[in-house]
Amino acid sequence: VGDDGTRVVILGVGLHPFGRFPEKSMSDLGRTAALEAMKDAGVGYNDIQAGYCGRVVASTGVGLNIFEELGSTGIPVTNVELACASSSRAAEFAATAIKAGVHDMCMVVGVEKMPRGMLDLGQSGGGGMSFAGAMGLALLPGEYAMQARRHMALYGSKREHFAQVSVKAHKNGCLNPYAQYQVLLSLEEVMNSRMVADPITLYQCCPTSDGASAVVLCSEETARRYTTKPVYLTVSMGATPIYTPGEVELSEGPTAWLAQKVYEKAGLGPEDVDVAQCHDAFTPGEVLAVEKLGFCEEGEGGVFVWEGNTEITGKKPMNTDGGLLSRGHPMGATGGAMITEIVRQLRGQAGPRQVANAKVGMIHNAGVGGIQLSILTT
Amino acid sequence: VGDDGTRVVILGVGLHPFGRFPEKSMSDLGRTAALEAMKDAGVGYNDIQAGYCGRVVASTGVGLNIFEELGSTGIPVTNVELACASSSRAAEFAATAIKAGVHDMCMVVGVEKMPRGMLDLGQSGGGGMSFAGAMGLALLPGEYAMQARRHMALYGSKREHFAQVSVKAHKNGCLNPYAQYQVLLSLEEVMNSRMVADPITLYQCCPTSDGASAVVLCSEETARRYTTKPVYLTVSMGATPIYTPGEVELSEGPTAWLAQKVYEKAGLGPEDVDVAQCHDAFTPGEVLAVEKLGFCEEGEGGVFVWEGNTEITGKKPMNTDGGLLSRGHPMGATGGAMITEIVRQLRGQAGPRQVANAKVGMIHNAGVGGIQLSILTT
Numbered sequence: 001v002g003d004d005g006t007r008v009v010i011l012g013v014g015l016h017p018f019g020r021f022p023e024k025s026m027s028d029l030g031r032t033a034a035l036e037a038m039k040d041a042g043v044g045y046n047d048i049q050a051g052y053c054g055r056v057v058a059s060t061g062v063g064l065n066i067f068e069e070l071g072s073t074g075i076p077v078t079n080v081e082l083a084c085a086s087s088s089r090a091a092e093f094a095a096t097a098i099k100a101g102v103h104d105m106c107m108v109v110g111v112e113k114m115p116r117g118m119l120d121l122g123q124s125g126g127g128g129m130s131f132a133g134a135m136g137l138a139l140l141p142g143e144y145a146m147q148a149r150r151h152m153a154l155y156g157s158k159r160e161h162f163a164q165v166s167v168k169a170h171k172n173g174c175l176n177p178y179a180q181y182q183v184l185l186s187l188e189e190v191m192n193s194r195m196v197a198d199p200i201t202l203y204q205c206c207p208t209s210d211g212a213s214a215v216v217l218c219s220e221e222t223a224r225r226y227t228t229k230p231v232y233l234t235v236s237m238g239a240t241p242i243y244t245p246g247e248v249e250l251s252e253g254p255t256a257w258l259a260q261k262v263y264e265k266a267g268l269g270p271e272d273v274d275v276a277q278c279h280d281a282f283t284p285g286e287v288l289a290v291e292k293l294g295f296c297e298e299g300e301g302g303v304f305v306w307e308g309n310t311e312i313t314g315k316k317p318m319n320t321d322g323g324l325l326s327r328g329h330p331m332g333a334t335g336g337a338m339i340t341e342i343v344r345q346l347r348g349q350a351g352p353r354q355v356a357n358a359k360v361g362m363i364h365n366a367g368v369g370g371i372q373l374s375i376l377t378t
Numbered sequence: 379v380g381d382d383g384t385r386v387v388i389l390g391v392g393l394h395p396f397g398r399f400p401e402k403s404m405s406d407l408g409r410t411a412a413l414e415a416m417k418d419a420g421v422g423y424n425d426i427q428a429g430y431c432g433r434v435v436a437s438t439g440v441g442l443n444i445f446e447e448l449g450s451t452g453i454p455v456t457n458v459e460l461a462c463a464s465s466s467r468a469a470e471f472a473a474t475a476i477k478a479g480v481h482d483m484c485m486v487v488g489v490e491k492m493p494r495g496m497l498d499l500g501q502s503g504g505g506g507m508s509f510a511g512a513m514g515l516a517l518l519p520g521e522y523a524m525q526a527r528r529h530m531a532l533y534g535s536k537r538e539h540f541a542q543v544s545v546k547a548h549k550n551g552c553l554n555p556y557a558q559y560q561v562l563l564s565l566e567e568v569m570n571s572r573m574v575a576d577p578i579t580l581y582q583c584c585p586t587s588d589g590a591s592a593v594v595l596c597s598e599e600t601a602r603r604y605t606t607k608p609v610y611l612t613v614s615m616g617a618t619p620i621y622t623p624g625e626v627e628l629s630e631g632p633t634a635w636l637a638q639k640v641y642e643k644a645g646l647g648p649e650d651v652d653v654a655q656c657h658d659a660f661t662p663g664e665v666l667a668v669e670k671l672g673f674c675e676e677g678e679g680g681v682f683v684w685e686g687n688t689e690i691t692g693k694k695p696m697n698t699d700g701g702l703l704s705r706g707h708p709m710g711a712t713g714g715a716m717i718t719e720i721v722r723q724l725r726g727q728a729g730p731r732q733v734a735n736a737k738v739g740m741i742h743n744a745g746v747g748g749i750q751l752s753i754l755t756t
Contacts, residue, residue, distance in 0.1 A: 014541050025709050051618075060461045064618055066748040074750055075614030078467050081457035083438045089456050095473060100478035240429075255454050269510030276430055369442040370454055 002159040009097040009223035010376065011216045012041025014339035016182040018211035018328030021113075026058055029212035030066035030111040034331075037107065037214035043224045044064075045070045048216070049103040050301045051077035052094055054087030054110035055332035066109055075313040081332075083202040083367030084281065085238070086110060086369030087213060088374060092236040104356045105218040110337070112330035116298075124318050140368075141205055144282035145197035151287065159199045161302030165283040165341040166204050166325050168311055175323025175353040178337075180328030204283040209328035213336025215252065229378070231346045233339075235265045236374040254293035255364065258373050263294070266375045270294030273375075274358040276316060277338035280323040286310065290318070290362050295371075316354045319352070322347060329367050335372065338363045380384040387608040388754065389483075389594045389599035389716035390419025396558040396589035396706030399491075404436055406446035407412045407590035408489040411711075415485065415592035420604045423448045426594070427481040428470050429455035432465030432488035433541055433710035439611060459710075460508050461745030462659065463616070464488060466592060466713030466752060470614040472595045483596040484728070488715070490708035514574045518746075519583055522660035523575035524529040529665065532677065533556040533643050538576045539680030541568040543661040544703050546689055551700025553690075553731040556715075558587050558706030582661040587706035591714025594666050607756070609724045611717075613643045614752040625723045633670035633742065641672070648672030649755075652736040653723045654694060655716035658701040664688065667742050668696070671751075713750065 014036025017030045030053070034067055038045065053063030063079045080090035087110030094106035151157045167187050173179035195200040223230045239258040263269050270293060278289035287301040295316045296304040306308070310318035321327050321341040324334060343360035344350045363374040392414025394407045408431070415423065416582040431441030437495060440456045458468035470486035501685030529535045551557035564583055569579040601608045616696050642645050656667035665679040673694045674682040682688070688696035699705050699719040702712060720739035722728045741752040 060434050060459060068618060068621075071619045072619070074620040074635065076467075076750075077618050078471075078616070079459035079747070081459055081658050083439060096471075096475050096478045098726075099480075099579045100474045102477075104476050142445070162483045238456070239452045240446060240455050241450070242452040243450045245444075253566075257452065283673045366731075372454075 006099045007220040008098050008217055008233045009220055009231050010225055010339060010343050011218050011226055012037040012039070012043065013304050013343045014040055014214045014368055015178045015337060015340055016212040017178045018330060018337070021210045024061050024210070026113055027065045027069055027113055029210060030109045031115070032070055032107050033111070033212035034066065034107060035212035037216050040248055041216040043216060045103065046073060046088045048075060049106050050075055050094065050097060050106045050109045052090035052106065053077060053079045053080060054081070054090045054108060054112055054335060056081055056083055057112060057115060057331065058085055066111065074229065082168055082369045082372070083278065084329070084331050084334055085365040085367040085372045086332045086335060086370040088236070088338065088365040089238055091215055091217065091233065091335065091339060092238065092372065095233050098217060098219050104222050105216065108217070108336055109212060110217045111212040112332040114208045114330055116147050116208060128318065141197040141282055142199050142286045145200045146263060147288060148284040151284065151302065152270060155302070157287065157302030159191065160187065161222050161306045162199055162353065163187055163201070163204060164282040164306050165280060165286045169280060169319055169325035170325040172312060172353055173326030175178035175351070176321045176327060179322040179326055180207055181302045181322070181326045186366070200284070202333055206281045206324040206329040208331040209326055211333045211337070212332040213333040213340055215336050215339050229347065230342045232377050234375045234377045236372065237262055237265070238370050238372045240370040255289070255371055257373060259293050261350060262373045264376060268360060268375060272360050273316065273362045274360050275320060275355045276318045276341065276362040276364065277341055278325070278364040279319055280325050281329055285366070286318060287346050290316065293362065293364060312355060319351065320353045320355060325330055335365045346376060346378050384477045385598040386476050386595055386611045387598055388611050388721050389596050389601055389604055390415040390417070390719060391721045392418055392592045393556045393715060393718055395556045395586050395588040396708060396715070399588045402588070404440050404448055404489050405443045407491070407588060409447055409485045410483060410591035411590035412448055414488050415594050418592040421483065421594060423466055424451060425483050426453060427486045428453055428472065428475060428484045429482070430468035430484065431455065431457045431484045432459070432468045432713060433457060433490055434459055434461055434464055435490060435493060435709065440489065442726055444489065447554040459576065460747045462657065462707070462709050463713055463743040463745040463750040464710045464750065466614070466741065466750040469593055469713065469717060470616065471609065471752065473611050473614060476595060476597050482600050483594065483717065486714055487590060488591045488711035488713055489590040491588045494586060494753060507558040511629065519578050519660055522662045523578045525666060526577055526662040529662065533623040534681070535665065537563065538567065538693045539564055539684045540577055540661040541579070541582060542684050543658060543664045544568045547697055547703035548656060549703040550690060550731055551649060551704030553729070554699045555706060557700040557704055558585055559700070559704045578660050578662070580598040584659045584707040587590055587708040589706055589708040589715070591711040591713045592719055593714050593717050608724065609721045610755050612753045613639070614750065615640055615643070616748050616750045618748040619682055632747065633667070633749055636749060637671050640751045640753060641745070646738060646753060650738050651694065651700060651701050651740045652738050653699070653720065653733045654696045654698055654720055654740040654742065656742040658697055658703050659707055663744070664696060668694065668721030671740065671742060690731055690733060696752065698728065698731045698733060713743045716743060724754060724756050
């Protein structure tokens with residue numbers, strides 16, 4: 001982030017378990033994650049100089065509620081919203097404020113209690129409907145299914161390739177006590193579950209989740225007081241879709257284009273990435289991400305995943321915590337959960353799902369409104 | 379904003395008229411304001427490197443919709459939400475990104491189509507209710523009325539003092555072609571309108587509005603290519619309420635405390651402010667703001683307003699464009715509208731409502747979630 005010398009450290013991370021918690025408020029969820037992140041960072045609430053709340057569905061005031069119940073210190077708190085990428089973008093904003101010298105230590109809390117049923121994002125409120133919505137692309141499984149069908153037609157990918165993403169995700173989820181689903185699914189179970197949008201079956205869709213994540217960020221200088229093994233948020237950048245006449249963009253947003261910029265800024269390439277989190281809200285997400293992030297050639301994503309390259313023990317371990325499919329996807333909390341997992345991996349604290357010698361982690365977080373790519377390093 | 383040498387310029391401002399526009403979408407409103415701001419700045423959409431959308435009620439995707447219809451350039455776009463102060467906070471974020479060297483030119487679009495009726499902000503979504511909501515303070519006229527009653531009890535302020543704020547606001551609104559109400563109201567009409575929350579009558583409440591604002595910001599260096607008379611966003615800072623046991627905070631958030639910090643950072647004092655915009659969603663807002671911002675002594679706000687000091691020709695002209703009461707208050711758009719008015723005043727472009735020799739402008743923007751104070755200078 002930024003162009004001067006200041007490096008930003010992710011000092012602490014925390015989660016409230018993902019699942020369904022009808023008896024808990026958003027403040028309850030957010031506070032739990034925040035307290036865990038501050039404990040992990042070794043800081044108190046008085047050390048936090050600004051708050052950012054990533055949330056999508058909940059109404060105004062949520063950010064204030066969460067932070068004011070942690071303490072009455074008067075710090076600015078802002079809701080940052082970018083659909084599924086809300087708390088990733090919020091982390092970029094926090095890092096930017098640290099680089100600009102506006103704040104020295106910030107906390108991002110991502111939180112959501114997802115409403116029941118399918119989310120219709122076509123209505124932008126106030127009577128307006130987006131172009132995509134008017135074209136029937138407001139329901140996300142349909143959008144991902146069209147990308148998968150296109151991929152099958154162009155490159156010969158098979159249904160099994162997509163389904164395998166979910167099998168692997170649930171295998172990883174079993175190793176994560178914070179995951180919404182900690183249960184193995186066979187390839188047969190995934191493929192035979194109810195069809196939602198061909199080729200995407202029910203078990204290839206992320207669940208409806210409640211949960212929260214929290215991330216404490218600070219300047220490198222301040223971090224020295226707390227840790228000798230910092231994890232850096234080396235780059236975090238976002239983009240919106242680019243429509244080029246006659247071209248079909250597979251995946252949400254100009255991922256490959258942004259990935260180039262992010263690698264360049266970090267002085268790294270896809271070959272340097274040891275572990276990654278990608279936006280597998282629906283299984284085609286991972287197949288497309290491995291291509292766009294440069295982990296394999298265009299068109300080979302299906303086979304790449306099918307051959308086990310994104311398993312914890314594979315060449316490019318991905319969604320080691322179960323991903324959106326198994327860990328769950330409370331929209332506002334997801335970006336922070338991805339950061340949490342990568343930080344734990346880079347610190348060697350991922351327990352049974354630890355990737356050996358992980359030094360560089362990448363996060364791909366996509367949502368209605370754009371994408372956010374981040375590289376974390378030790 | 380920030381502590382290094384980079385100064386941020388507000389290069390262009392624009393509005394869609396405030397009012398009720400059932401036939402227009404949020405994108406229609408936002409696009410109109412954005413095009414006006416870019417024209418005012420003398421830039422094209424390709425010059426904009428990041429977008430920020432201030433909006434409260436509308437669902438996710440609104441920011442993307444507005445910006446992607448202006449061009450398919452792939453820039454990051456983020457929804458920033460802080461209730462009534464959304465686009466003020468978004469402007470701070472844009473300025474911070476410019477100071478950090480992340481972006482060089484950014485645009486903030488604030489937009490809203492307010493739903494009919496009274497906004498109930500007590501529900502934070504997900505089944506949770508804020509403390510304030512549970513205490514019955516979720517409806518804002520009640521909250522402002524309690525502040526007014528307290529002020530009357532402590533300092534002897536009269537009902538007329540509050541009502542006069544609306545009389546003055548509507549007088550100014552008549553001079554603003556973008557204002558929702560361009561009609562004179564007498565003190566008697568204001569005081570005799572329907573009681574909403576004693577002492578606040580209907581005409582002391584801001585209307586239900588649709589509208590949009592846009593602000594183009596860039597670094598001082600870049601601004602030199604476009605203008606020889608820049609207006610600077612010298613300071614912009616936010617805060618959340620601080621609860622001190624046994625003390626009653628009049629006004630939303632620790633306004634006086636934050637004002638101190640803002641003046642200090644700008645190297646200015648209340649005596650230097652030539653024109654101000656304050657959050658007069660309900661008439662007590664202005665009475666309290668003039669005290670908290672240091673324009674008069676604590677307790678004297680009612681008399682200060684009553685005596686005409688906040689008129690365009692007064693000592694501290696305030697809400698020269700009609701304010702929230704007469705110009706209107708589409709929540710997400712309000713902060714940008716305040717910036718727009720101050721920029722026009724500092725440039726000497728405010729026409730019939732021009733304040734003579736305005737060099738320093740102040741903005742007080744309060745909302746559920748906190749306050750934002752900004753100082754603009756020539």
